[in-house]
Amino acid sequence: xxxxxxxxxxxxxxxxxKICSLATIEGNKPKQRYMVxxxxxxxxxxxxxxxxxxxxxxxxxxNISLLLGYEIGGTKDSLEIxxxxxxxxxxxxxxxxxxxxLKEWFDGPKDPNYGILDVHITRxxxxxxxxxxxxxxx
Numbered sequence: 001x002x003x004x005x006x007x008x009x010x011x012x013x014x015x016x017x018k019i020c021s022l023a024t025i026e027g028n029k030p031k032q033r034y035m036v037x038x039x040x041x042x043x044x045x046x047x048x049x050x051x052x053x054x055x056x057x058x059x060x061x062x063n064i065s066l067l068l069g070y071e072i073g074g075t076k077d078s079l080e081i082x083x084x085x086x087x088x089x090x091x092x093x094x095x096x097x098x099x100x101x102l103k104e105w106f107d108g109p110k111d112p113n114y115g116i117l118d119v120h121i122t123r124x125x126x127x128x129x130x131x132x133x134x135x136x137x138x
Contacts, residue, residue: 006126006134007041007042007136009077009126010042010079010124010126010136011039011041011042013068013069013077013078013079013126014037014039014041014044014068014079015039016069017037017068017069017079018036018037018038019034019035019036019037019068020034020035020037020046020066020068021033021034021035021066021067021068022034022035022046022054022064022065022066022117023064023065023066023067024054024057024061024063024064024085025057025060025061025063026053026057030065031053031054031057033054035048035117036101037066037068038097042121044066044081044118044119044121045093045096045097045116045117045118045119046085046116046117046119047097047098047102047106047114047116047117048087048114048115048116048117049105049106049113049114049115050087050089050112050113050114051113054117055115058085058086058087058117059087062084062085062086063082063083063084064082064084064085064119065080065081065082066079066080066081066083066119067079067080067081068081076129077126077127077128077129078127079124079125079126079127080124080125080127081119081121081123081124082121082122082123082124083119083120083121083122083123083138084119084120084122085117085118085119085120086117086118086120087115087116087117087118088115088116088117088118089115089116090116091109091110093116093118094109094110094115094116095109097116102114120138121138122137122138123135123136123137123138124136124137
């Protein structure tokens with residue numbers, strides 16, 4: 001029961017925060033960039049150009065970290081998500097994630113350079129705006 005309540009709270013935060021910071025490993029150093037987050041519950045996806053450095057980094061080391069929701073002063077719930085990431089060119093997943101905002105970078109969901117980073121969550125640290133922390137483990 002408790003796990004379900006935490007999952008519901010985490011999902012609400014994911015639904016309200018569509019920009020996240022994605023950290024990958026380049027060589028032996030972390031590298032971060034902002035990404036647009038797509039979620040259905042705890043199912044997380046990031047649209048990407050398959051020709052980018054992050055795709056190469058993930059092929060070499062699939063470990064990732066996502067940060068989202070923080071505001072100065074701790075006035076907002078935040079999430080630290082750990083996991084791995086696979087690169088998908090699955091047509092149905094590309095269609096599901098596609099939206100018109102992606103037209104700036106891709107010709108459409110069938111664009112051969114358009115791919116999806118499929119996040120496999122292993123751990124989430126959920127920090128409430130009051131400072132209380134809770135952990136969710138897959």
